[in-house]
Every structure is written in C-alpha cells, then in structure tokens.
Amino acid sequence: MSDLLTQSLRFSDPQDLADLRTFATRAxxxxxxxxxxxxxxxxxxAYVCVLRPRLLGESTPTILGLRTMALAEPADxxxxxxxxxxxxxxxxxxxxxxxxxxxxxxxxxxWAGVGxxxxxxxxxxxxxxxxxxxxxxxxxxxxxxxxxxxPGALLVNNARATVWGRPLDGAGGLPAGAAFAALALGFLAxxxxxxxxxxxxxxxxxxxxxxxxxxxxxL
Numbered sequence: 001m002s003d004l005l006t007q008s009l010r011f012s013d014p015q016d017l018a019d020l021r022t023f024a025t026r027a028x029x030x031x032x033x034x035x036x037x038x039x040x041x042x043x044x045x046a047y048v049c050v051l052r053p054r055l056l057g058e059s060t061p062t063i064l065g066l067r068t069m070a071l072a073e074p075a076d077x078x079x080x081x082x083x084x085x086x087x088x089x090x091x092x093x094x095x096x097x098x099x100x101x102x103x104x105x106x107x108x109x110x111w112a113g114v115g116x117x118x119x120x121x122x123x124x125x126x127x128x129x130x131x132x133x134x135x136x137x138x139x140x141x142x143x144x145x146x147x148x149x150x151p152g153a154l155l156v157n158n159a160r161a162t163v164w165g166r167p168l169d170g171a172g173g174l175p176a177g178a179a180f181a182a183l184a185l186g187f188l189a190x191x192x193x194x195x196x197x198x199x200x201x202x203x204x205x206x207x208x209x210x211x212x213x214x215x216x217x218x219l
Contacts, residue, residue: 011098012070021090023067028083035083036112039075049111050181060161061175065185066210080112116212121196124172129188136183139163174202181211
C-alpha cells in the first residue's frame, strides 16, 4: 500500500455521488476488494472487478464493471483504493453533498493494470436484458449445485471458471460471466445491452454502465 495526498473529487450532481455509492456497495458484495478511480478532465471512470483468475492457469475471464460520471471540476487522478474506504466516505455524505474525499491509501491490484481499449470497438449487435438475466440465474444455480457445503478454494475456482468462462449462445464468444456481472452490478433492466468487441476484449454497454471482459486465461 502507498499513501496518497488528500484530494477530493467534485461531482456535478448529488445523484452521481449516490449512484457511485450504489455501484460500490454492489461491487463490495461480490468481491470485498478495491475500486479504481480514473479521472481525466471532466469525467470520472470508476472500475471494479467482478471476476478474475485467482490460480495459475485458471480459465476464469477477467471481468470489470465500469461507471462514468461527470465532474464539476476537471481532475487528473488514477488510483486504486479499498472499496471499504470509499464506502466509508460515501456513508458520511449528506443528501446534497457533491464532494468525495479520495481515500489516502492506495492498494495494488493486478486487474487495475489491465486496460481495456479506448477505441477500435466493433459493434456486434445487442443482447436483451432478459436473456442475460436468464443466463446469469442459470449459472448461479449451476454453481450452487456443483459446490458442496464446505468447498475448498480449488473446487470453487474450478466451478466458477467452468460456468462463467463458457461462451453465451449467440453472443460471438462473450463469456457467460458477463451476464453475471451485469446482473450483480444492477446494470440489467427491461431493455438491452449493446455488444462490442476489440481483439480479446468484449464490452456490454447500456445507460446503467459497462461490463468489460477480457477473454482467455490469466491477467
């Protein structure tokens, strides 16, 4: 861990701060880890990790969730900090607050250094939210049926790799874990997700956020 000079991000709307709290809360329920705050000018990009390989040679895809929010004041920041520290600061925010004090301690996460392409995305079509929700629910049920009451780490990781690394039907090779990530982060409603690809990367995009997937094993 390393110390960071105290800095604040000022949002354009109090609702953005509330949306960030919801996003971070959902992320923490999946993986009690970290959040990457990447501010460039008037926009903050907040990344969290939903799935990633944890064992050597494991085939679990790297899957990140992304929310972007407008900033009232331009900022230049790229740090990865504990989710718990961000949520602690957000919990103290009042209804009309627009400032987020950036936690002073950073953490090292291998997934935070995996940058998805900023351009070169090819549109593959769209996937209905209902189809993704069904795939996520089916995967969750399948994993629950595989894992015993007191599983070891190897069994858990193998089950997740098998189920969430499996391509979704009719999605151009998109791993099923993308559907789980979209469900878990609250990105599914009653519409559809745009599907894009750039090399090894896939992206699901909607007004609620983006799911970034790097297919293949390893980080």
